[in-house]
Amino acid sequence: MFRVTREIEFCYGHRLLNYNGKCRHLHGHNGRAVITLEGRELDSAGMLIDFSEMKRRIQGWIDENLDHNLLLCRDDPILETLRKHGERVYVMDANPTAENIARLIYEQTRDAGMPVVEVVLWETEHCHAAYSHRPLAASRE
Numbered sequence: 738m739f740r741v742t743r744e745i746e747f748c749y750g751h752r753l754l755n756y757n758g759k760c761r762h763l764h765g766h767n768g769r770a771v772i773t774l775e776g777r778e779l780d781s782a783g784m785l786i787d788f789s790e791m792k793r794r795i796q797g798w799i800d801e802n803l804d805h806n807l808l809l810c811r812d813d814p815i816l817e818t819l820r821k822h823g824e825r826v827y828v829m830d831a832n833p834t835a836e837n838i839a840r841l842i843y844e845q846t847r848d849a850g851m852p853v854v855e856v857v858l859w860e861t862e863h864c865h866a867a868y869s870h871r872p873l874a875a876s877r878e
């Protein structure tokens with residue numbers, strides 16, 4: 738089994754609903770997504786996937802949608818005000834926690850046709866959350 742990992746840095750703002758810590762107020766993070774793909778077969782060049790292809794397909798989406806953007810839950814009442822003032826936002830179905838941002842990037846990577854097995858989202862230098870979906874059969878190997 739082969740694994741390849743690419744790290745993508747991006748800046749984002751957010752705030753969390755139903756939460757009493759510091760992240761309940763609007764603020765930003767310098768985030769880092771660590772995206773891991775896995776597969777058995779290599780292509781004719783001996784690669785699972787070209788790192789530059791990974792960059793093009795995933796970093797492009799992150800740059801366009803998440804980087805220097807405000808990630809907010811669709812239930813956040815501040816959305817209406819921000820939209821009224823022409824602010825750019827990325828609306829998530831769930832609270833924009835590190836866990837849910839990791840899942841969002843995982844789903845985008847999967848939907849872009851890449852064999853993703855895990856996304857780790859570093860929210861700060863010391864804290865990260867991961868989302869992975871590993872079939873039980875694969876974990877026995």
Ligand SMILES: [Zn+2]
Nearest residue numbers: 751760764766
């Ligand atoms: Zn935060």
